[in-house]
Amino acid sequence: MIATEQLTTEHKGIQMMLRILDAMCERLESGRAVAAEHLESVVEFLKVFVDKCHHGKEEELLFPALEAAGVPREGGPIGVMLREHNQGRCHVERMGKAAVQYRSGDAKAAADFVGAARVYMNLLIEHIEKEDGVLYVMADARLSEKRQEELAEGFERIERERIGVGRHEEFHKTMKQLADVYLR
Numbered sequence: 001m002i003a004t005e006q007l008t009t010e011h012k013g014i015q016m017m018l019r020i021l022d023a024m025c026e027r028l029e030s031g032r033a034v035a036a037e038h039l040e041s042v043v044e045f046l047k048v049f050v051d052k053c054h055h056g057k058e059e060e061l062l063f064p065a066l067e068a069a070g071v072p073r074e075g076g077p078i079g080v081m082l083r084e085h086n087q088g089r090c091h092v093e094r095m096g097k098a099a100v101q102y103r104s105g106d107a108k109a110a111a112d113f114v115g116a117a118r119v120y121m122n123l124l125i126e127h128i129e130k131e132d133g134v135l136y137v138m139a140d141a142r143l144s145e146k147r148q149e150e151l152a153e154g155f156e157r158i159e160r161e162r163i164g165v166g167r168h169e170e171f172h173k174t175m176k177q178l179a180d181v182y183l184r
Contacts, residue, residue, distance in 0.1 A: 003151035023182035036103035091120035
């Protein structure tokens with residue numbers, strides 16, 4: 001699988017987690033409880049899988065390869081993606097703090113969590129559309145198949161080093177368990 005295909009496949013998993021997160025937010029907005037550990041599991045997925053692993057692959061390998069192929073960082077799609085990654089980190093941090101407060105019984109924590117989550121979801125949905133529809137198309141046009149294969153090998157290294165062997169599968173298991181609860 002070439003690099004952009006791998007990233008697009010990861011987007012599908014991320015989109016599934018966003019649907020789960022949306023269902024959690026709907027429950028919280030209607031005044032129903034959500035298990036604190038479920039909120040924490042989603043935050044962990046967003047921090048570790050989405051940011052450290054997926055965004056790490058883009059920031060450390062794909063974006064520099066695109067720059068080397070002539071795609072500008074400033075004033076171009078790479079700069080936009082980097083800004084959005086940073087914005088996302090801020091929203092996930094807010095979600096994490098709200099999840100901790102929710103676990104401790106803070107009455108306004110659910111609303112805080114939902115507020116940060118809704119902004120994050122909107123950002124990431126549009127972000128994924130830009131990457132799949134623009135950035136990865138540019139990568140496919142500008143990067144040779146050999147370069148894409150080299151990037152994919154680098155992606156595997158990042159995954160091993162950042163999240164550890166078998167952790168990807170654990171995240172998918174958690175996602176399936178949460179989907180069974182929230183997307184029935």
